[in-house]
Amino acid sequence: MKFSKMFIPTTKETPNDATLPSHQYLVRGGFIAQTGAGIYDFMPLGKIVLEKIRAIVKEEMDEAGANEVQFGFVTPLSLWQESGRATTMGAEMLRFKDRKNGEFVLSPTNEEAVVNMVKNRITSYKDLPVHLYQINTKFRDEARPRFGLMRGREFLMKDGYSFHANEEDLVREFNLMEATYKKIYTKLGLDFRVVAADSGAIGGSGSKEFHVIADSGEDTIVICDSCDYGANIEAATRKPRHFTAWFENTNTPASMEKVLTQDLKTIEEVSNFLSISKAQTIKAVIKRAIFEDKTQIVVFFVRGDDELEETKACNAVNALELTDATEDDIKEAGLVAGYCGPFNLPSNINFVVDLELKDEVGLACGANEENYHLVNTDLSTLKDVKYFDLVAVQEGDICACCGGKLTYTKGIEAGHIFQLGTKYSAAMNANFLDENGKAKPFVMGCYGIGVSRLVAAVIEQNHDDKGCIWTKATAPFMVDIIVSNSKKEDEAQVGEELYNKLKHAGISTILDDRINARFGFKMSDFELLGFPYAVVIGKKLAEGFVEIVDRKTLEKIDVKVEDVLGKII
Ligand code: ATP
Numbered sequence: 001m002k003f004s005k006m007f008i009p010t011t012k013e014t015p016n017d018a019t020l021p022s023h024q025y026l027v028r029g030g031f032i033a034q035t036g037a038g039i040y041d042f043m044p045l046g047k048i049v050l051e052k053i054r055a056i057v058k059e060e061m062d063e064a065g066a067n068e069v070q071f072g073f074v075t076p077l078s079l080w081q082e083s084g085r086a087t088t089m090g091a092e093m094l095r096f097k098d099r100k101n102g103e104f105v106l107s108p109t110n111e112e113a114v115v116n117m118v119k120n121r122i123t124s125y126k127d128l129p130v131h132l133y134q135i136n137t138k139f140r141d142e143a144r145p146r147f148g149l150m151r152g153r154e155f156l157m158k159d160g161y162s163f164h165a166n167e168e169d170l171v172r173e174f175n176l177m178e179a180t181y182k183k184i185y186t187k188l189g190l191d192f193r194v195v196a197a198d199s200g201a202i203g204g205s206g207s208k209e210f211h212v213i214a215d216s217g218e219d220t221i222v223i224c225d226s227c228d229y230g231a232n233i234e235a236a237t238r239k240p241r242h243f244t245a246w247f248e249n250t251n252t253p254a255s256m257e258k259v260l261t262q263d264l265k266t267i268e269e270v271s272n273f274l275s276i277s278k279a280q281t282i283k284a285v286i287k288r289a290i291f292e293d294k295t296q297i298v299v300f301f302v303r304g305d306d307e308l309e310e311t312k313a314c315n316a317v318n319a320l321e322l323t324d325a326t327e328d329d330i331k332e333a334g335l336v337a338g339y340c341g342p343f344n345l346p347s348n349i350n351f352v353v354d355l356e357l358k359d360e361v362g363l364a365c366g367a368n369e370e371n372y373h374l375v376n377t378d379l380s381t382l383k384d385v386k387y388f389d390l391v392a393v394q395e396g397d398i399c400a401c402c403g404g405k406l407t408y409t410k411g412i413e414a415g416h417i418f419q420l421g422t423k424y425s426a427a428m429n430a431n432f433l434d435e436n437g438k439a440k441p442f443v444m445g446c447y448g449i450g451v452s453r454l455v456a457a458v459i460e461q462n463h464d465d466k467g468c469i470w471t472k473a474t475a476p477f478m479v480d481i482i483v484s485n486s487k488k489e490d491e492a493q494v495g496e497e498l499y500n501k502l503k504h505a506g507i508s509t510i511l512d513d514r515i516n517a518r519f520g521f522k523m524s525d526f527e528l529l530g531f532p533y534a535v536v537i538g539k540k541l542a543e544g545f546v547e548i549v550d551r552k553t554l555e556k557i558d559v560k561v562e563d564v565l566g567k568i569i
């Protein structure tokens with residue numbers, strides 16, 4: 001492709017609301033254009049990237065035996081009424097009426113549509129399993145569409161749905177999908193982690209998320225440095241099995257020194273040892289957290305017996321977000337019984353664990369990036385840390401973890417797989433006959449990948465202060481041949497020759513042949529657009545050399561014209 005023939009409207013202007021590099025660079029590079037809140041058009045370069053990702057997703061899904069289909073973007077509300085989600089989906093699902101007053105939905109996901117497709121068409125266990133997927137537009141009326149492609153309202157998702165005769169077969173497919181997703185993200189060239197997750201509005205029992213590691217990620221994930229254990233903070237907080245007590249280390253009370261040397265297994269033992277009540281322990285922590293250092297800590301406590309008390313406690317914790325939270329707010333939080341989730345937390349809080357403790361008392365804390373320890377903590381290593389955790393481990397602590405150091409990091413949710421079970425098939429009366437001729441609801445799984453979000457995720461993970469750095473699998477072109485001065489015939493001619501040579505060798509190449517663009521402009525476009533390599537044809541051509549620039553490192557090497565292909569491959 002030739003630059004002069006392509007619509008690549010690069011600009012120096014950064015959109016006002018663009019805080020993330022991916023948002024800034026994708027707009028500045030002319031990859032995408034916003035038309036409304038959370039609604040983006042893909043311009044030629046953006047479309048190429050999107051299609052590259054789509055192709056990799058499709059290749060691996062087909063390889064895993066799934067069948068590509070396409071559901072209507074618009075679904076009748078009646079389908080959602082059948083499943084019961086017409087009432088539970090909330091405002092994210094956009095509904096509208098046609099001229100005949102018929103009610104419809106812009107599909108935010110397609111469990112209902114796929115059940116409707118399979119129902120009465122597959123009637124016997126002999127025709128199972130089957131896995132149907134599509135790569136298609138979704139619409140979710142997100143409360144806060146933001147960060148460009150990262151949280152759009154209209155976006156592209158791969159959504160797959162599998163149907164099985166029993167749970168064992170679902171688990172087999174679920175594991176196959178986990179392996180398939182790993183292949184996809186690896187092929188895309190991404191650093192990612194698979195984590196245990198919460199099933200959210202989709203429902204079902206088991207679920208796992210795939211997170212692209214990036215500081216800008218909206219999710220906090222807990223990962224082990226020595227094994228594969230990982231959990232989204234939401235899921236990690238749902239299954240807490242540890243107690244965490246927290247003390248300040250700057251003015252270590254003598255009693256704390258003793259605590260450090262004890263093998264205390266429960267919060268009760270800690271409070272007994274310190275001769276203070278459990279409630280006192282908790283309140284002390286709350287106060288310090290709020291009034292002495294706002295940067296470190298969050299507190300949770302007692303599980304409530306009724307909703308009102310829980311709400312009161314939650315409100316009080318929410319109040320912690322406000323700098324004007326009063327001591328009374330905190331006291332109230334300390335006195336009521338309540339279970340609080342880690343929502344609406346101030347951004348300066350790094351990490352939260354909340355607990356559902358059998359003995360009704362617990363507290364949780366966060367710590368700074370380097371020192372969060374949950375299990376098997378060697379307490380002596382925490383002495384240099386301003387705040388530290390005293391960890392008491394209960395039996396069966398943290399599921400599948402080897403006991404290594406747990407740290408947390410930020411991730412972008414790029415995929416999510418669920419074991420749905422019979423939630424939708426039972427609700428929509430979608431059955432098959434088993435070996436004994438007995439009617440049973442299909443056992444289902446569902447599997448999503450945020451295809452358009454991945455475009456942004458690649459850049460969140462791969463950029464510098466000049467622009468995008470595409471991975472080789474996602475780059476719109478592998479090589480940008482920059483003719484320094486297209487008015488010079490020899491440069492233009494070598495550019496053309498190299499372009500043809502690379503193209504014939506199967507390397508996707510763009511030739512920057514723009515007559516009126518100066519070299520500096522072409523170079524800064526290259527840096528902004530993030531093609532993996534530039535081949536610069538300039539002054540050194542007189543001695544038979546061109547320059548190859550590696551976009552990632554910005555290293556330059558002089559190469560003989562005839563050696564370019566060998567160097568690039
Ligand atoms: P999030 O937690 O970010 O809101 P989700 O859990 O609601 O995502 P799922 O229902 O699991 O999303 O959908 C599958 C995938 O679709 C997600 O893993 C994500 O990659 C992508 N996705 C979800 N919402 C959006 C969005 N608003 N914009 C772009 N991609 C999205």
Ligand code: MG
């Ligand atoms: Mg969501």
Ligand code: MG
Binds near residue numbers: 200413
């Ligand atoms: Mg999510």
Ligand code: MG
Binds near residue numbers: 413415
């Ligand atoms: Mg999800």
